[in-house]
Amino acid sequence: MNTVTQVLNNSLTPQISDRLSKNFNRHLKERVIEFILMLAAFSAVLTTAAIMGILLYESYGFFEHVSIADFLTDTVWTPLFENPRYGILPLVSGTLTVTGVALLIAIPIGTISAIYLSEFASHRVRETVKPILELLAGVPTIVFGFFALLFITPLLQKIIPGLPTFNMLSSGIVIGIMIIPYIASLSEDAMRAVPMSMREGSYAMGATRFQTAIRVVTPAAISGIVAAYILGISRAIGETMVVAIAAGQQPNLTFNPMDAAATITAYIVQVAMGDLPHGSIGYQSIFAAGLVLMLMTLTLNIIGHITRKRYSERY
Amino acid sequence: MMTSTTPVKAEARNLSFFYNGGNNAVKNVSMPLYENKITALIGPSGCGKSTFLRCFNRMHDLYPGNKYEGQIIMHPDDTNILEKNVDPIEVRMRISMVFQKPNPFPKSIYENVAYGLRVRGEKNRRIVDDKVEEALKGAALWNEVKDRLQDLAFNLSGGQQQRLCIARALATDPEIMLFDEPTSALDPIATANIEELMSELRNKLTILVVTHNMQQAARVSDYTAYMYLGELIEHGETDRIFTRPTRKETEDYITGKFG
Ligand SMILES: Nc1ncnc2c1ncn2[C@@H]1O[C@H](COP(=O)(O)OP(=O)(O)OP(=O)(O)O)[C@@H](O)[C@H]1O
Ligand SMILES: [Mg+2]
Secondary structure (H helix, E strand, O other): OHHHHHHHHHHHHHHHHHHHHHHHHHHHHHHHHHHHHHHHHHHHHHHHHHHHHHHHHHHHHHHHHOOHHHHHHOOOEOOOOOOOOEOOHHHHHHHHHHHHHHHHHHHHHHHHHHHHHHHHOOHHHHHHHHHHHHHHHOOOHHHHHHHHHHHHHHHHHHHOOOOOOOOHHHHHHHHHHHHHHHHHHHHHHHHHOOOHHHHHHHHHOOOOHHHHHHHHHHHHOHHHHHHHHHHHHHHHHHOOHHHHHHOOOOOOOOOOOOOOOOOHHHHHHHHHHOOOOOOOHHHHHHHHHHHHHHHHHHHHHHHHHHHHHHHHOOO | OHHHHOOEEEEEEEEEEEOOOOOEEEEEEEEEEEOOOEEEEEOOOOOOHHHHHHHOOOHHHHOOOOEEEEEEEEOOOOEEOOOOOOOHHHHHHHEEEEOOOOOOOOOEHHHHHHHHHHHOOOOOHHHHHHHHHHHHHHOOOHHHHOOOOOOEHHHOOHHHHHHHHHHHHHOOOOOEEEEEOOOOOOOHHHHHHHHHHHHHHOOOOEEEEEOOOHHHHHHHOOEEEEEEOOEEEEEEEHHHHHHOOOOHHHHHHHOOOOO
């Protein structure tokens, strides 16, 4: 047995080593390419990790001066005043109010658009409307900001007398318009992923198109639709330009959309544009605020990811 | 002969069907469905069995560009269900369908069976309850699910799901039931259950079943039709088709020389 393999080895050795060295060269080349590709892919991950690291590091400096309890419970946010107070709640309330208004706009319109596009529109209409939606998603947010301040707010002031120039309502509406394409497009994807056999089952029972869309396709796609909502919410929470321009800059603990208030993001741009010395507590406060923002969107994204995964396992 | 005394429930008359793009998948087929009988449709893959079956509930209307020619007459009212002014929804209320792969809705067992009643606007809780129970019993599923009617239908086994789909189709008291290879996704025991069920259902309604399985056709059906390349080659009582086919092609197919 042993001798046989040895003989075989001996007789084959030249060719095999030849082939092996070619293989080795090819492998080396592939390795290098693979490494470069990996580097490119990891640069995004590394950047994210670095951002997270800096956020945590600077926030740590912040929390050496401010107790977490104060940060989470104090109702006033005035880090740059003589007698600074560091309660994040006013910024959170501003963020949630604007987001709430945005969702009241975006969820109904986005969902209805998705149902229309997926279940009713002809192929031609769908192929025309979807690119337009995606175009809307590509409009720079600063444009939406001015749209809110210079068009929506004056319009709203005609309907609601006494509405201040800066208010959360118009920012919320405009952010809502901004995220409609996300919600519509992702929900439509989820609905189109529902297998045709399920629709046929419904039609075969004598259901109309509308009944099929509402009673069968929508529930079948619900986790994808919810995931779309969640991604939309996290977009709305993170939106900066519109609120910085149109919602006002004063942190204000209120849930009334007719008030002016600052959101977390608005506060961050406002302070980041000023010239605060590095390492000062005001400077560090934007990292603490950023950390809260990041945690909010991260949580939502994780929830969205999980629901999406669960839904893709269904079929 | 049996054929001369048995009433006809529906009949295709010179039925042709063209898919969007012109593929003529059913060619000038004329064939009766006898009342309270099971008609089996056999033939090699791609010969147009499903296409023919799906003409009966106007399923092809769901996709643009499809075209029917000829008639499908339903008795006793002599309605041509392919006529343009006949609402396909009306047709589907009278003729229900069970698909090859069980396709329950993402709803509870109860709501799956109640679906047809719900889309017809039935609101009376008592009526729906009764119909659901009756349909589940009719589909031989009641004993297995009566304690878990609110469970999601996806949690049932494949065979149970298929019986659920039969219950769903039964709940609205259809006159005809179409089955497109209803057991091809099921194991032998589940298959036997469905076959037994079909035999019982024959007392209530008329059945047209597509099958690839010759034994199944021989076991369950009263009449058999053999299709080839979109044409109906032969139609007759199952016993005769399987023992004394008149056409050579039928004999070749049944004896396995072909297909
Ligand atoms: N949507 C469609 N568009 C165009 N042609 C189609 C379409 N569906 C089926 N066909 C064609 O029509 C013919 C008949 O198909 P059909 O599905 O009715 O066959 P079948 O007898 O049911 O086959 P199987 O036993 O494999 O289910 C085939 O040639 C098929 O390729
Ligand atoms: Mg078929």
